[in-house]
Amino acid sequence: MNIRIKDIPAIDRPRERLKNFGVYSLSNEELLAIILKTGTREASAKILSTKLLSQVGGIRNLPKLNLSELTKIKGIGEAKACTLLAVIELSKRINQEVATIQNLKITSSLLVYKYYKDIFKNQFQEHFYCIYLDNNKRVIEDKLLFKGTLNQSIVHPREVFKEAYLLSASSIICIHNHPSGNLVPSNEDIALTDRLVYIGQILGIEIIDHVIIGNTGYYSFYENNLIGGKNNQNIL
Structure with a gap:
């Protein structure tokens, strides 16, 4: 069965929930579904996200995976894997910059x-x-x-x-x-x-x-x- 995001009631769609309730209200699976954009013929992006996080042992393990490891996961092609790696790397850089600023001593x-x-x-x-x-x-x-x-x-x-x-x-x-x-x-x-x-x-x-x-x-x-x-x- 081809389960698509548009088959899910509008109020339960991750992107609609983000717009209506704010990004902080979304679960890890919902945030990941927005990043993935689409699912497969068998599963929506939200279901695919749930399966992905379950398979890798939770969101904390996502940064440990490389391109080859991600593309071995069913439903994650090269395009989705590249998108995930880019988002993960960007979040690392943001965290590093925030940490640097917060430890900065202003001298001039x-x-x-x-x-x-x-x-x-x-x-x-x-x-x-x-x-x-x-x-x-x-x-x-x-x-x-x-x-x-x-x-x-x-x-x-x-x-x-x-x-x-x-x-x-x-x-x-x-x-x-x-x-x-x-x-x-x-x-x-x-x-x-x-x-x-x-x-x-x-x-x-x-x-x-x-x-x-x-x-x-x-x-x-x-x-x-x-x-x-x-x-x-x-x-x-």
Whole structure:
């Protein structure tokens, strides 16, 4: 019997469940079914995924398999095997990069630029991130908080400092991009930064830099004495 995804009730299809309930609601089998896209004449992608995970001993063993081993599994041809290997390798690289960032000690504005410049490539809107640091200036986590034209009404201090409290952060570095490539801070950039610095001083969570990233370089409020001034030269 040819069991196809479209033969499954819409509410139970992995892709529909992802759209309706979010990616976190999906089981390992459902996520794998979306990656595989299609099943075989005998089984849907979801059933094939269940059989695959059962045969290899669970999702933790998938990264141990190579192309030859994957294609020996019934229903997994070369195209599906290549797709699986690509997804597995990409997830490894993401995990490695996240681990590197989270262990990173921020020692300069240039270091911020080097580590974060790639996330702004080909972005046509402004994106505002906050890097949350511990007492030793090591990255706890970074968060994308806002998209769009940045101003004081869009970037609300409540969201910036709420995350800091949740992460027990001691200080914050703000980053955003200028899609135009112009690195000069706008009046809105300066007003927003001044407001965040002021509130941070009241709350005891310091804004130690605001880095603007463009196509050819960066602008640091700290390096240009727009944060802290002469009395704050040893923050980074």
